[in-house]
Amino acid sequence: MSELYLMVTIINRNLTKKFMDFYTDTGLEVSMTAAGSGTAANEILDYFGLEGSEKSVLFHVVTDGKWSEVKRKLSKEMKIDIPGVGIAFVIRISSIGGKKALNYLTCGQEFVKGDESVLKETKYELVVVIANQGYSEDVMDAARKVHAAGGTVIHAKGTGAKKAEKFLGVTLVPEKDMIFIVTKTENKNDIMRAIMDEAGFESKAKSIVFSIPVTDTAGMRLMEEIEESMHLTNNNT
Known part of the structure; x- marks a missing residue:
């Protein structure tokens, strides 16, 4: 069995093309890239050799085997361990909505499906949706x-249009919205299914959805009250 991870790479923005070319060469043709800003103090920036605060954040889905390969190459070929280059880390994915989406996101990586993530006692999950830009409200309407x-x-900006045609049978535009929804674990499957049904491949949103276990939270009391209120309202109608 294999594990699936969301790999996040944070780099200085002027290195974006270099890293994107590197990832493509390693077989990671499907990605999302978003702009970000760093917030470290000047002395920290100087210490690590970082130039300014303009960053790019790259998202890829990798198996544990692919991560081992990429991690080794990041150090050897991209010199990511040198201060000022960037950082990369992985977060375990617990589920992906549909076999087509799985094949598209993993893009030919060797993967043997097993049970969902070993983090089975988590109270919350982060549902991540990748949709055509401008359709985030369609996604949220379905989720609500x-x-x-x-x-x-x-x-964000997406890559992998040819892979989308091969695995999804649809053409995807590069401009994307990534929607992050934190929800109780028991609601995760319903939310993912609703998004797939109402804003999935057959819709203009062309959404892809997956989830990540959340190990701990703070500040969730209001969200819990809202979800409980919505649940009671729906049950009474």
């Missing part, structure tokens, strides 16, 4: 019908 309280949208 099954007790999702709200989400956060990040504008």
Whole structure:
């Protein structure tokens, strides 16, 4: 069995093309790239050799075997361990909505499906949706019908159009919205299914959805109250 991870790479923005070319050469043709800003103090920036605060954040889905390969090459070929280059880390994925989406995101990586993530006692999950830009409200409308309280949208640029045609049977535009929804674990499957049904490949949103276990939270009381209120309202109608 294999594990699936969301690999996040944070680099100085002027290195974006170099890293994207590197990842493509290693077989990671499907990615999302968003702009970011660093917040470290000047002395920290100087110590690590970082130039300014303009960053790019790259998202890829990798298996544990691919991560081992990429991690080794990041150090050897991209010199990521040298101060000022960037950082990369992985977060375990617990589930992906549909076999087509799995094949598209892993892009030919060797993967043997097993049970969902070993983090089975988590109270919350982060549902991540990748949709065509401008359709985030369609995604959230679907999610709210099954007790999702709200989400956060990040504008990104996607790659892997040819892979989308091969694995999904659809053409995807590069401009993307990434929607992050934190929800109770027991609501995760309903939310993912609702998004797939109402804003999935057959819709203009062309959404892909997966989830990540959340090990701990703070500040979730209001969201819990909203979800509970929505649940009671739906049950009474």
